[in-house]
Amino acid sequence: MGGNELKYIQDAFDTNWISQYGSNINEFESVLENYLGNNSFVTALSSGTAAIHLALRLLNVEEDDFVICQSFTFVASANPVLYQKAIPVFVDSETSTWNLCPNALEDAIKYCLKQGKKPKAIITVSLYGMPFMVDEILEISRRYEIPIIEDSAEALGSTYKDKPCGTFGDLSVTSFNGNKIITTSGGGILVSRNQKYKDEALYLATQAKENRKYYSHSEVGYNYRMSNISAGIGRGQMEVLKGRISKRRENHDFYKEIFKNWENINLFEEPGKDFFSNYWLNTITIEGNNIEITKENLKRNFSENNIETRYLWKPMHLQPLFEKYKFFGSNVCGIIFDRGLCLPSGTNLTDGDKDKIRNILISFRS
Structure with a gap:
């Protein structure tokens, strides 16, 4: 711990906001948005895995859809594809960054197209903190018009051409699990490129509760919001990143x-x-x-x-x-x-x- 985590946790106790609402969450999201820049909209969640799952939901990934995923990664990159009953298609690494190989990626896309379905998303990973081949992968993404979910769970603070990892995907993910470079004890963020995605992510992360005077739900939601205590730890950790x-x-x-x-x-x-x-x-x-x-x-x-x-x-x-x-x-x-x-x-x-x-x-x- 860096030292100020307890101060922010005490603030949560003093104001009696210790669950999934409170100023620590708002401040933590704001600090991260400023840190990442590049038109970043941050939603604080219970884990990086939850963030990947919500990213798939926001991109309307459904049963039997293809999702391309880097093979060389932790299982959390791929499990949410199965949550949606979609079909993961795994792609090899190249030797320079150990991340997604552009040639193998294109082969995978062509295979999916031959099956009559364009992949709904490409999940890239910056393994062990090493940025992926951003220019090459983004070019393929744009050419085939397939959105990127950027898994930067391990790469907070890493950059490519001076731009932060976590800002290259249509939707991006960072983890604050206990083993990461900074932690919130357990947690993650979903980084969106616009306010609409952030609003939709927050809606899904809080049980898809509609804005009515009573509890009303029209679709499946999740209990994925970060707690105000965890966000307080995150605020202190960002000060020592x-x-x-x-x-x-x-x-x-x-x-x-x-x-x-x-x-x-x-x-x-x-x-x-x-x-x-x-x-x-x-x-x-x-x-x-x-x-x-x-x-x-x-x-x-x-x-x-x-x-x-x-x-x-x-x-x-x-x-x-x-x-x-x-x-x-x-x-x-x-x-x-x-x-x-x-x-x-x-x-x-x-x-x-x-x-x-x-x-x-x-x-x-x-």
């Missing part, structure tokens, strides 16, 4: 210095000057066929020293839940998953922690 991004990038520089002369370990990095990553997680891939230097051996070495590492996201097309759905690409994301590992990346890593990590890596290499 810049420092959190700086710390994560310092972590990346730390790993970059360690791995600069390693031939068989590649640190996932920005592919060019247009990309600015918050480096939410620092990840590596281990190349070659050295039987000693493997991700399993490295993971074990860390674990024996009470340090947690994690596997990369297992691609959706390799998950039992989604194995029956179409996948387009050459399994680039599957290969990355097989070779990759997430390293300690928290903003609270101390110099002592880093010394311990460095020593383990040095001993592993020798």
Whole structure:
């Protein structure tokens, strides 16, 4: 926590607004709208998953509609497609950003068109904080007139050509789950490009209650609104976001210095000057066929020293839940998953922690 979260929470208690109404929610949305700029309209919700679900509703995704989704992501990017009984079509990654491959995306669109249905949406992801290939994907979106739902759950503070992630989609999503770069304990936002979408999102997120003197409901709604307590935490967290991004990038520089002369370990990095990553997680891939230097051996070495590492996201097309759905690409994301590992990346890593990590890596290499 940054320090001021308790002040905003106390305000909620003092004014007796602790549920899904109150000034913290309004202020949190306003702060985010100013931070993102670019004509952003923010609706604070209970999770990033809820935001993706509402985005699909706003785009009228219905049963048996096609929705194109990046395979290399957390399951929350794809589950809401099934909520709507729609059909996910999974697309491979390219090697520079690990995100949606433009060539495979176009192949997927052409497949859907041959089935007689244009996809209702394309869900892009900025994986581990790395912006996707924005220009290329937006060009395809515009050419085929398919709206983009931008999943920037992991990418708050990242930019492409100096524009913030979370502002490139027709609808965009950010998460404030407990593991993200800042948190509201649990929560997310839906970022719209106009007030109409924001109003519709708020309506659906509050049980689709109509503006009458009595409770009246004509369509299905959801209990998706963020609480005033969570929004108070968010207000305090936004005050320290810049420092959190700086710390994560310092972590990346730390790993970059360690791995600069390693031939068989590649640190996932920005592919060019247009990309600015918050480096939410620092990840590596281990190349070659050295039987000693493997991700399993490295993971074990860390674990024996009470340090947690994690596997990369297992691609959706390799998950039992989604194995029956179409996948387009050459399994680039599957290969990355097989070779990759997430390293300690928290903003609270101390110099002592880093010394311990460095020593383990040095001993592993020798």
